[in-house]
Amino acid sequence: MEPQYISSVLGLLFAAVLTLSSATSPHDNFLRCLSLSSNLSSSIARVVYTPDNSSYSIILRSRMRNRRFWTADTPKPFVIVTPLLTSHIQATIHCSRNHGLQIRIRSGGHDYEGLSFVSHVPFVLVDLINFRSVDVDAENRVAWVQSGAIFGELYYKIAEKSKTLAFPGGICHTVGIGGYLSGGGYGLLFRKYGLGADNVIDARLIDVYGRILDRQSMGEDVFWAIRGGGGGSFGIVLSWKLKLVSVPPTGALFAVGRTLEQNAINLIHKWQYVAPQMPHGLYFDISLSRVKSTRDGKKTVISSFIAFFLGGSDELVPLMHERFPELGITNKDCIEMSWIESIIYLGKIRNQPLEVLLDRDFQTPLTLPSYKSKSDYVKEPITEIGLKGLWTRFSENEAEFGVIYFFSYGGIMDEIPESSTPFPHRAGNLYKIIYNVGWQQQDNINSDKYIDWIRRIYDYMSTYVSKSPREAYINYRDLDIGTNSEGNTTSYARASVWGRKYFKNNFDRLVLAKTMIDPENFFRHEQSIPPLWKKQG
Ligand SMILES: Cc1cc2nc3c(=O)[nH]c(=O)nc-3n(C[C@H](O)[C@H](O)[C@H](O)COP(=O)(O)OP(=O)(O)OC[C@H]3O[C@@H](n4cnc5c(N)ncnc54)[C@H](O)[C@@H]3O)c2cc1C
Numbered sequence: 001m002e003p004q005y006i007s008s009v010l011g012l013l014f015a016a017v018l019t020l021s022s023a024t025s026p027h028d029n030f031l032r033c034l035s036l037s038s039n040l041s042s043s044i045a046r047v048v049y050t051p052d053n054s055s056y057s058i059i060l061r062s063r064m065r066n067r068r069f070w071t072a073d074t075p076k077p078f079v080i081v082t083p084l085l086t087s088h089i090q091a092t093i094h095c096s097r098n099h100g101l102q103i104r105i106r107s108g109g110h111d112y113e114g115l116s117f118v119s120h121v122p123f124v125l126v127d128l129i130n131f132r133s134v135d136v137d138a139e140n141r142v143a144w145v146q147s148g149a150i151f152g153e154l155y156y157k158i159a160e161k162s163k164t165l166a167f168p169g170g171i172c173h174t175v176g177i178g179g180y181l182s183g184g185g186y187g188l189l190f191r192k193y194g195l196g197a198d199n200v201i202d203a204r205l206i207d208v209y210g211r212i213l214d215r216q217s218m219g220e221d222v223f224w225a226i227r228g229g230g231g232g233s234f235g236i237v238l239s240w241k242l243k244l245v246s247v248p249p250t251g252a253l254f255a256v257g258r259t260l261e262q263n264a265i266n267l268i269h270k271w272q273y274v275a276p277q278m279p280h281g282l283y284f285d286i287s288l289s290r291v292k293s294t295r296d297g298k299k300t301v302i303s304s305f306i307a308f309f310l311g312g313s314d315e316l317v318p319l320m321h322e323r324f325p326e327l328g329i330t331n332k333d334c335i336e337m338s339w340i341e342s343i344i345y346l347g348k349i350r351n352q353p354l355e356v357l358l359d360r361d362f363q364t365p366l367t368l369p370s371y372k373s374k375s376d377y378v379k380e381p382i383t384e385i386g387l388k389g390l391w392t393r394f395s396e397n398e399a400e401f402g403v404i405y406f407f408s409y410g411g412i413m414d415e416i417p418e419s420s421t422p423f424p425h426r427a428g429n430l431y432k433i434i435y436n437v438g439w440q441q442q443d444n445i446n447s448d449k450y451i452d453w454i455r456r457i458y459d460y461m462s463t464y465v466s467k468s469p470r471e472a473y474i475n476y477r478d479l480d481i482g483t484n485s486e487g488n489t490t491s492y493a494r495a496s497v498w499g500r501k502y503f504k505n506n507f508d509r510l511v512l513a514k515t516m517i518d519p520e521n522f523f524r525h526e527q528s529i530p531p532l533w534k535k536q537g
C-alpha cells in the first residue's frame with residue numbers, strides 16, 4: 001500500500017471513530033486543535049465556519065463562481081476558514097494534517113471544475129478573502145498583491161497611482177490573483193508583455209510544514225513551479241511581487257460582428273494568417289455565439305472580431321487596412337480609451353465608473369451561472385470547410401448559450417522559451433481556442449446535455465488542433481482529460497496524461513519541484529502534480 005493511501009484511510013477512520021465514540025463532535029476536536037495550535041491572542045475561532053453556522057452557506061457560495069456546483073449533492077467542506085493572519089493558515093494546515101483532512105485553497109473561485117471548493121474526500125476550505133491587500137509602488141514599478149485580491153482591485157489601485165502603468169492580468173475583473181498566476185494567465189497585454197506569471201518576480205508561500213518561504217528560501221525550482229504549474233499543488237501562495245508594465249494613456253478598440261452572410265467564414269480563415277503576425281501591441285480575438293437576428297428574430301451565429309491596440313486609431317485603422325482589408329475596419333468602428341477603460345468595456349460592464357472594478361460579486365453577462373469549458377491550441381490554419389462545421393454544431397439546441405473564442409498568439413509569446421515557466425504553449429501556436437457552454441442554474445439537472453454538446457464539438461475539432469499531446473490550458477481546467485476522479489490515488493501514469501497536455505515536457509520538472517516541497521503529497525486534488533515516488537506506485 002502506498003503511504004499516502006494509508007494515511008488518508010487512517011484519517012477517514014479517525015474521523016469516523018470520533019463521530020461514533022465521542023460525545024464532542026469532530027468539529028469540536030478540530031476547533032480545539034486550531035485554537036491550541038494558533039497564537040492564542042489571534043482568536044482563530046472568529047474565522048472558522050462549521051456547517052451549522054448560519055453564515056456557512058453564504059460564504060461557501062459567495063466565491064463559488066460556477067453555479068454548476070450549487071446543488072445539494074455537491075460535497076461540502078467540513079469547515080471553512082477565512083484566515084486573517086498567516087498563523088491562522090499555519091494552524092489550519094497543521095490541524096488538517098493531524099485530522100486526516102484535505103485542504104482546498106480558494107482565491108477568486110473561478111476554477112472551471114470547482115477544484116477550489118469541491119472535494120470528494122473530507123476537506124477544509126481555506127478561503128483567502130481576507131488576504132487581499134494590494135500595495136503598488138509606482139516609482140519602482142512593482143506591486144505586492146495578496147492572492148485573495150481580484151484583478152479589478154489590482155487594476156484600480158494601479159490606476160490610482162499611474163495612468164501609464166498596468167499589469168498583464170485577466171480580462172474579467174473578478175478573476176482571483178491566486179488561481180490566475182498559478183496557471184500562467186493571459187489578457188489584453190499578453191502579446192506584448194507575456195503572461196501574468198512571466199511578470200512575477202517574487203512570492204510568499206506557506207508550505208506543508210507551515211514555513212513561510214520567499215523566492216530565495218523556496219529555491220528556483222519551486223519558484224519556477226508556482227508560476228504556471230497550476231494551483232493547489234505546492235502550498236498556499238500568500239502574495240506575489242509583480243513587475244508593472246507601461247501602457248500609453250490611450251489605446252484604441254474595436255468590436256465588430258459578422259454573420260455567415262457577411263462572409264464570416266472567409267474572414268476567420270484569413271484571421272488565422274494575419275492575427276498572429278500582427279504587432280505585439282495588438283490584442284485580437286474572435287468569439288462565436290448565437291444572437292437573435294434583428295431581421296426575423298431567429299437565432300443566428302455571429303462572429304465578433306475584437307481588438308485592443310496600444311496606440312491610437314490613427315495607427316490602428318491603417319494597420320487593419322493594410323493587413324486585413326477584408327474586415328473593413330474604419331475610424332467609425334474604433335473607440336479610443338485607456339487600457340483600464342477597455343477592461344470595463346470588454347467586460348460588458350460599460351458606462352460604469354472605475355469603482356465597478358472593486359465589485360467582486362458583479363456577474364458579468366459574459367458567463368451564465370452554470371458552465372463547462374475546454375481548450376485547444378491551433379498550429380496550422382483550419383480549412384474553411386473545417387470552420388463551417390462549427391456553424392453546423394452551433395445550430396444544435398444545446399448551443400444556445402455556447403461561446404467559442406479564438407485568442408491570437410504570436411508577439412512576445414513566440415520569443416519566450418517553452419521552459420521559462422511551466423506554461424509551455426509558446427512559439428508555433430497560431431491561436432488558442434476556448435469552448436464554453438453555459439446554461440441557466442435551474443437547468444443544472446440537465447447539465448449532461450450541455451456537457452455532451454461541448455464534448456462533441458471537442459471531438460469534432462480533434463483533426464484541426466494540436467496533437468500528441470493535444471495541448472490544453474491549465475487555467476481552463478478540464479477534468480475530462482485523463483483524470484483521477486477521487487483525488488486520493490493520483491497515479492503518476494494518469495497524471496502524466498493531463499500533465500503533458502497542460503505542461504508538455506515541463507511536467508517532469510514540476511514533479512521534481514513537487515517532490516522537493518511537498519513529498520508526501522498533502523496539497524492535492526484531481527489534477528495536482530504528483531511527487532516522484534508515485535512513479536513506482
Ligand atoms: C469568467 C471567467 C473569466 C476568465 N478570464 C480569464 C482570462 O482573461 N485570462 C486567463 O488566463 N484566465 C481566465 N479565466 C480562468 C482563470 O484564470 C482560472 O479559472 C483561475 O484559476 C482563476 O483563479 P481564481 O483565483 O479565481 O480561482 P480559484 O478557483 O480560487 O483557484 C483556482 C485553482 O488555484 C488554486 N489556488 C487558488 N488560490 C491559490 C493560492 N493562493 N495558492 C495556491 N493555490 C491556489 C485553487 O485551489 C484551484 O485549484 C477566467 C475564468 C472565468 C470563470
Ligand SMILES: *[C@@H]1O[C@H](CO)[C@@H](O)[C@H](O)[C@H]1NC(C)=O
Nearest residue numbers: 038039040041042043085087
Ligand atoms: C500573536 O498575535 C498577535 C496579534 O495578532 C501578534 O501581535 C503577535 O505578534 C503574535 N505572536 C506570535 C508569537 O506570533
Ligand SMILES: *[C@@H]1O[C@H](CO)[C@@H](O)[C@H](O)[C@H]1NC(C)=O
Nearest residue numbers: 045046047048049053054055
Ligand atoms: C459563525 O462563525 C463566526 C466565525 O467563527 C462567528 O463569529 C459567529 O458567531 C458564528 N455564528 C453562529 C450563528 O454560530
Ligand SMILES: *[C@@H]1O[C@H](CO)[C@@H](O)[C@H](O)[C@H]1NC(C)=O
Nearest residue numbers: 005012120121122486488489
Ligand atoms: C478514495 O477516496 C474515496 C472517498 O473517500 C473512497 O471511497 C475510495 O475508495 C478511495 N479510493 C482509493 C483507491 O483509495
